[in-house]
Amino acid sequence: MIVTEKKDLQTIRTLLKNRNNIIIVGCSECAAACQTGGSAQVKEMAEHLADKNILATISIESPCDKRTAMRDIRRIQEEMENAEVLVALTCGSGVQALSEVTGKPVIAALDTNFLGMVERLGKFYERCSHCGDCMLNETAELCPVTLCPKGIRNGPCEGITGTQCEVFPDRECVWNRIHERLKERGQADLFLRFHEAQDWGTSHLPREVIWERK
Ligand code: SF4
Numbered sequence: 770m771i772v773t774e775k776k777d778l779q780t781i782r783t784l785l786k787n788r789n790n791i792i793i794v795g796c797s798e799c800a801a802a803c804q805t806g807g808s809a810q811v812k813e814m815a816e817h818l819a820d821k822n823i824l825a826t827i828s829i830e831s832p833c834d835k836r837t838a839m840r841d842i843r844r845i846q847e848e849m850e851n852a853e854v855l856v857a858l859t860c861g862s863g864v865q866a867l868s869e870v871t872g873k874p875v876i877a878a879l880d881t882n883f884l885g886m887v888e889r890l891g892k893f894y895e896r897c898s899h900c901g902d903c904m905l906n907e908t909a910e911l912c913p914v915t916l917c918p919k920g921i922r923n924g925p926c927e928g929i930t931g932t933q934c935e936v937f938p939d940r941e942c943v944w945n946r947i948h949e950r951l952k953e954r955g956q957a958d959l960f961l962r963f964h965e966a967q968d969w970g971t972s973h974l975p976r977e978v979i980w981e982r983k
């Protein structure tokens with residue numbers, strides 16, 4: 770899930786200066802689960818902006834998906850034609866999809882933080898930095914690219930203190946955890962395997978995945 774946080778309202782107000790005809794767009798998937806862009810937050814934003822002319826509010830299933838964005842926006846076609854600006858309670862991908870689909874300026878009302886593992890609502894953890902060269906099959910499903918603050922692919926580093934991380938002494942070094950887990954599984958030999966450096970030639974931004982439909 771994409772984890773987002775709300776920008777402060779004053780920032781949104783500043784960006785809306787001299788703009789009046791507004792549509793507020795929420796996301797009923799990730800941002801709803803983060804309680805940053807669900808229908809309750811769309812309503813809250815509309816109340817905060819009550820001094821403006823809110824032409825419509827809408828929650829889109831996946832605003833980052835241009836197909837669902839286009840489909841749902843048809844429901845408010847007339848209001849969209851008259852809108853000066855959209856306020857998007859979505860991730861950055863959603864903001865850009867809405868801009869492409871509507872051709873309107875879109876204000877990003879959220880900050881997009883990371884791809885999160887969910888423990889429960891309000892507890893989200895970054896576990897994958899989408900490096901494009903997944904090594905989890907060799908590291909007992911612990912991602913050093915993300916869990917090591919230096920992103921070291923062949924660890925531990927020289928700074929390890931006992932079992933603890935040099936950078937965050939209150940945390941166990943992920944490479945120690947990997948070693949322990951591999952040992953428990955009788956796969957300690959995997960720990961000695963050398964992992965090639967990240968090939969930035971293939972993982973630079975922006976990335977695309979394109980395949981032909983069969
Ligand atoms: S190695 Fe880590 S950052 Fe890379 S794809 Fe796998 S989980 Fe994600």
Ligand code: SF4
Binds near residue numbers: 918919927936937945
């Ligand atoms: S001690 Fe371990 S987790 Fe900490 S920076 Fe070094 S390798 Fe990474």
